Amino acid sequence: MSRxxxxxxxxxxxxxxxxxxxxxxxxxLEAARELFTTEGYAQTSMRRIADQIxxxxxxxxxxxxxxxxxxxxxxxxxxxALFEALRQMDQIPDPITRLRLMGQNYVKFALAHPQQFRFxxxxxxxxPGPDQITIDPAEDGYxxxxxxxxxxxxxxxxxxxxxxxxxxxxxxxxxVHGLAAIHLTAPGKSHPWMELRDPxxxxxQLSDVVLRGLLREPTT
Amino acid sequence: MSRxxxxxxxxxxxxxxxxxxxxxxxxxLEAARELFTTEGYAQTSMRRIADQIxxxxxxxxxxxxxxxxxxxxxxxxxxxALFEALRQMDQIPDPITRLRLMGQNYVKFALAHPQQFRFxxxxxxxxPGPDQITIDPAEDGYxxxxxxxxxxxxxxxxxxxxxxxxxxxxxxxxxVHGLAAIHLTAPGKSHPWMELRDPxxxxxQLSDVVLRGLLREPTT
DNA sequence: AGGCGCACCTAACACCGTTAGATTACTTCA
DNA sequence: TGAAGTAATCTAACGGTGTTAGGTGCGCCT
Numbered sequence: 001m002s003r004x005x006x007x008x009x010x011x012x013x014x015x016x017x018x019x020x021x022x023x024x025x026x027x028x029l030e031a032a033r034e035l036f037t038t039e040g041y042a043q044t045s046m047r048r049i050a051d052q053i054x055x056x057x058x059x060x061x062x063x064x065x066x067x068x069x070x071x072x073x074x075x076x077x078x079x080x081a082l083f084e085a086l087r088q089m090d091q092i093p094d095p096i097t098r099l100r101l102m103g104q105n106y107v108k109f110a111l112a113h114p115q116q117f118r119f120x121x122x123x124x125x126x127x128p129g130p131d132q133i134t135i136d137p138a139e140d141g142y143x144x145x146x147x148x149x150x151x152x153x154x155x156x157x158x159x160x161x162x163x164x165x166x167x168x169x170x171x172x173x174x175x176v177h178g179l180a181a182i183h184l185t186a187p188g189k190s191h192p193w194m195e196l197r198d199p200x201x202x203x204x205q206l207s208d209v210v211l212r213g214l215l216r217e218p219t220t
Numbered sequence: 221m222s223r224x225x226x227x228x229x230x231x232x233x234x235x236x237x238x239x240x241x242x243x244x245x246x247x248x249l250e251a252a253r254e255l256f257t258t259e260g261y262a263q264t265s266m267r268r269i270a271d272q273i274x275x276x277x278x279x280x281x282x283x284x285x286x287x288x289x290x291x292x293x294x295x296x297x298x299x300x301a302l303f304e305a306l307r308q309m310d311q312i313p314d315p316i317t318r319l320r321l322m323g324q325n326y327v328k329f330a331l332a333h334p335q336q337f338r339f340x341x342x343x344x345x346x347x348p349g350p351d352q353i354t355i356d357p358a359e360d361g362y363x364x365x366x367x368x369x370x371x372x373x374x375x376x377x378x379x380x381x382x383x384x385x386x387x388x389x390x391x392x393x394x395x396v397h398g399l400a401a402i403h404l405t406a407p408g409k410s411h412p413w414m415e416l417r418d419p420x421x422x423x424x425q426l427s428d429v430v431l432r433g434l435l436r437e438p439t440t
Numbered sequence: 441a442g443g444c445g446c447a448c449c450t451a452a453c454a455c456c457g458t459t460a461g462a463t464t465a466c467t468t469c470a
Numbered sequence: 471t472g473a474a475g476t477a478a479t480c481t482a483a484c485g486g487t488g489t490t491a492g493g494t495g496c497g498c499c500t
Contacts, residue, residue, distance in 0.1 A: 017466080017467085017477080017478095021477085021478085024478090042262060045455075045456060045457080046456080046457065046458085047455085047456080047457095055479075055480095056479070056480060056481080057456095057457080057458085058458080058459085058479075058480070058481085059478075059479050059480075061457095061458075061459085062477085062478060062479075063478095066457075066458075067457065067458095121401065121405055142413060142414050143413075164417070166414070166415050166417060167417045167421075167422060167425065169414075170399070170402065170414075170416070170417055170422055171395075171399075171422065171425060171426045171429060173398065173402065174394075174395055174396075174398035174399035174402060174422075174426055175391075175394050175395045175398055175426075175430075176394070176398065177398035177401060177402060178393070178394035178395055178396070178397035178398025178399065178400075178401060179390070179391075179394035179398065180398075181341065181397060181398060181401050182390065182393065182394060182397060185341055193362060193363075194362050194386070194389075194390075195386050196390070197384075197386060197387045197390055201387075202387060202390055202391065202394075205387065205391060206391045206394055206395075208433070209391060209430055209433030209434055210395075210429055210430060210433055211433070212432070212433040213428070213429030213430055213431070213432040213433035214429055218438055237446080237447095237497085237498085241446090241447080244447090265486075265487060265488080266487080266488065266489085267486090267487080267488095275448075275449095276448070276449060276450080277487095277488080277489085278448080278449070278450085278489080278490085279447075279448055279449075281488095281489075281490085282446085282447060282448075283447095286488075286489075287488065287489095441500100442499105442500090443498105443499090443500090444497105444498085444499085444500105445496105445497095445498085445499105446495105446496090446497090446498095447494105447495095447496090447497105448493105448494085448495090448496100449492100449493080449494070449495095450491105450492090450493075450494095451490105451491090451492090451493100452489105452490085452491085452492105453488105453489085453490080453491100454487100454488095454489095454490105455486100455487075455488090455489105456485100456486075456487065456488100457484105457485100457486090457487100458483105458484085458485095458486105459482105459483085459484080460481105460482090460483085460484100461480100461481090461482090461483105462479105462480080462481075462482095463478105463479080463480065463481090464477105464478085464479075464480080465476100465477090465478080465479095466475100466476085466477085466478095467474105467475085467476080467477095468473100468474085468475080468476095469472100469473090469474085469475100470471100470472090470473085470474100
């Protein structure tokens with residue numbers, strides 16, 4: 001008996017508890033982000049994260065499965081932020097300038113949030129984890145890129161041999177992604193055997209080059 | 221007195237000792253490479269490396285400063301191998317096809333040696349370390365790329381606004397580097413929200429696109 | 441033959457991620 | 471009001487990590 005009465009009441013203090021739980025969860029994430037970005041993932045210990053907010057290391061495990069779960073959650077937020085930044089380009093009418101600006105903003109974002117970008121794309125993560133099967137956050141941004149390319153294809157802006165949006169997406173993404181990666185992990189940044197050019201300027205020129213290579217009509 | 225006699229003799233067994241020392245050094249490197257590539261850097265312990273070749277973990281410290289030194293030495297070898305592969309393109313007369321093939325082979329190398337490529341470019345390493353100031357191994361390859369681009373510039377093959385070899389190098393490198401990075405760390409490789417196209421084909425098309433964007437005369 | 445140094449070892453330190461189980465604080469209900 | 475229960479946090483510990491200090495034995499050189 002006593003079917004525990006369905007527990008209908010929000011009970012006014014239960015919700016406060018939940019809000020507080022969410023709050024400390026957030027504080028953990030903030031501390032983790034701070035330390036991950038300043039010290040690096042491997043060099044940051046659970047104990048240091050906990051210390052920073054006045055908890056014990058084990059307390060974190062009531063909010064997150066393990067250390068990787070922390071990293072994954074942060075990555076998720078960063079994916080959303082990145083593609084939110086890109087989506088703002090949606091209002092630009094011309095699909096080509098839209099693509100050009102998306103490329104430049106991709107690089108800008110990567111260099112403005114270097115460690116986040118590293119987490120998102122450059123860290124070797126054990127398994128993507130089938131527990132996070134929900135809506136893949138990256139799908140939105142990649143789909144957005146695909147849509148833009150499809151639109152340009154249908155408008156007949158590209159050379160006739162370029163009809164596969166997926167292939168085109170991977171081509172234009174490669175350029176800006178590689179530029180960001182080079183600036184973030186530049187070998188010889190200390191003993192500069194390579195003079196890194198200004199990233200924004202390079203991104204602009206790179207976008208121009210790639211788009212001119214794709215376009216049917218040669219632009220000036 | 222007794223100025224320690226200059227020690228002229230190679231002493232015949234001294235050299236054998238040195239050869240043996242170099243041999244076990246090499247065996248350590250091989251074991252480390254094996255484990256790093258199969259298990260990952262962070263997941264590989266000094267004790268496991270030592271076990272694999274019948275030593276104690278501390279023995280490794282007589283040959284290498286620490287774990288990072290192992291990684292750095294392996295990276296160095298891989299840099300040399302990569303740029304040796306690229307240098308073989310030197311015999312191709314036309315600088316443009318030479319550049320095209322360099323790009324394609326860069327991607328081929330990266331995907332044929334995924335973990336090495338990760339070590340070289342994608343791993344966040346603490347400090348490049350001023351102890352390895354010798355001839356930077358990457359300089360050769362990058363300088364090779366620079367030379368090819370300078371040659372093409374002097375031949376007047378590129379559009380007039382492209383006169384900075386350094387900038388051009390970073391543009392063309394970005395493309396192939398990003399393509400390799402995407403294929404190596406592809407997010408959603410498990411739940412494929414993106415259909416990765418064949419890397420060799422993509423590399424070919426990417427090289428075409430970038431070079432067409434750079435060239436003065438539009439090619440067919 | 442005797443001394444020396446090199447290559448390797450054992451023991452230990454401080455720290456790590458993570459788990460088990462106790463403890464506290466607070467909500468709920470009789 | 472007080473008993474019961476539960477959620478959040480703690481202490482203690484385990485097995486493992488990179489690394490250092492100091493010892494051991496063997497081979498080389500005088």
